[in-house]
Amino acid sequence: MNPPPPITPSAPATPRLDMDRLIDDRRTRIIVCCGSGGVGKTTTAAAVGLRAAERGRHVVVLTVDPARRLAQSMGLSSLDNTPRPVPGVAADQGGSLHAMMLDMKRTFDEIVEQHADPDRAAQILANPFYQSLSSSFAGTQEYMAMEKLGQLRRAQEWDLIVVDTPPSRSALDFLDAPQRLSRFLDGKLLRLLTAPAKVGGRAYLRVLNAGFGMVTGVLTKILGAQVLRDVQTFVTALDTMFGGFRERADYTYQLLRAPGTSFLVVAAPEPDALREASYFVERLAQERMPLAGLLLNRVQRAPASRLSAARSQAAAETLQAAGSHPLAVTALRLHADRMQQVSAQQRLAEHFTAAHPIVPVAEIPAQAQDVHDLNGLRSIGQAFAD
């Protein structure tokens, strides 16, 4: 073993993320791909799912917002909230691949329909407050993604579920949103406001103190009386029908902590994405959720890496001065540029590994073109397994 050089400490060897071991391990039942927007999370989740399926697992990929052509290549022509078999997957190892696109409103509607009698369900679905909550509440998408994950897990039809998390403003949103929505729906304030509708006049009088009066007064001022009435009817209908949103949120939270669940943090070698990845790694540790490692996507590589940026640039200048070999000048300049990018990315990655030395890392080289078919996904899978 080489001792580290005395003055400039070399980066300690980062553990390698062994993706094949992770997906081949039958005990791995759920892989959650998370990371900030724009890092290639959806494509990565699809590639993980495909590779696992072609190595013999029965996989379902739950995706949220795939690029159109990628969705088409996976046989997802419509957003119908149902797992569909993906055509063209090699089945020689006995595996299979399904994919589904999340429809958050549909998922929410289904919860309502499952748990309420038809009349009451219709009443809830028609409530304006429910409609805006189920289609635009910040966090509903995250909540429904987790709800769907729970449903897929209970269905027992697949032995591996790969989840692509919604493109939130921060990578942490999907951990917090379910709690936030359930806290809101189970919240004291909501109960306070709905008390009169639930238990009639006397309870209403009991809670009608000055503070409460001010609260409803201000809310009525802001929103108008109709909104409060809508909320009241909504919560009343919801409350009698099933036992609390918090319980459901807790269930998915526990599912995320259960053995068999692994988190993959996806990042691109860019400052913002790696900062989010850092936050995420720290948060997972706090929550005692199992982190498999970091998948560093879009890593720039240079086939001619043995030629340094400086030498390449110098050679280009020599030729340019002589006015000869323009093609070689172009190639050398491009290479020098690329080598600079490579080292800039390496520095960023080293910042991450210096702060998180025990987090295993695997890299996916930048693809020259957008990935939009199974072959593209296969080559990504090949790349992260290498």
Next chain:
Amino acid sequence: MTTRDTDWDGVRLHVVTGKGGTGKTTMAGALALALASGGKRVLLMEVEGRQGIAQLFDVPPLPYEERRVAVAPATRERPGGDVYALVADPESALVEYLEMFYNLRHAGTALTRLGVMDFATTIAPGLRDVLLTGKAAEAVRRKGAGKSRGRVYDAVVMDAPPTGRIGRFLNVSSEISGVARVGPIRSHADTVQKVIRSPDTAIHFVTVLEEMPVQETLDGIAELTSLAGGAIQIGGIMINMTRPLALPPEQVKAAAAGQLDTGELALGLKTAGLDESLSLAAELAEELAQDARGALDQQVQRERLDQAGQPCYELPWISDGMDLAGLYRLAAALRDQGAA
């Protein structure tokens, strides 16, 4: 004083949207700098609580307060202007709103502590958006007191939610009508909507030349256009992180197909005194081929954007990492191309 013609003369509220990861916040910052140059006062507003502006301008996290964060570059005719920043959050905006219209500041503060403000902004999803767009509309229209009677800001730039949410975000009046059919918030929303659907406002899209961001840009433009029957003014398309072509255009196709003259390349490398020129030539040809294939893909995306019929601005990829100097470069590029 000389006036320059820009593509958005008369626009005072610039809303900047784009897919995550395309550099939306950076571009909003650069646009604010570009608009401020020449002695102007511009407010840059952030609405998603990420403190992206503070990071961009390398200042400590910003409170709910308008603060000067940068001095815009001077032009030949006039001195540099000022960029102010505001991190708007719905709760503070609601407290401010209550104070302005009902003189309810103390109640507002108390209610914030009780969590009622969070509740109110949560209960009606459209309410958050009305409060945030309302704050921008207020800043656009605000006039100075006393001697300085004119507008406080020459322009307001809003770092808006990403493309996927922009339609809902800007369609405030209709969104809120789902929950508030009448009442003060409703009329407030209607006022805000008027500002957004006026020639004073333009919605700019930030993208990079990749399939999905381009698709989102086109979808976003189509959505906003159909949403308001053309009343929402679509602004420019800011194409971020563009790179110059490495090869002369006539060689790109051949390079992409792997048909470059590697013999000639090897000869060049040998002339430059590099070892193993043959195998090195093959590797460098592969790098050129990758670059050319990427360039062809980008060309396809560029043509798709052209079909949108909006002005496109190309912003260079800043190779040595995004910092203030890079931001000023982007601002200059926006000005040179007439975006500001």
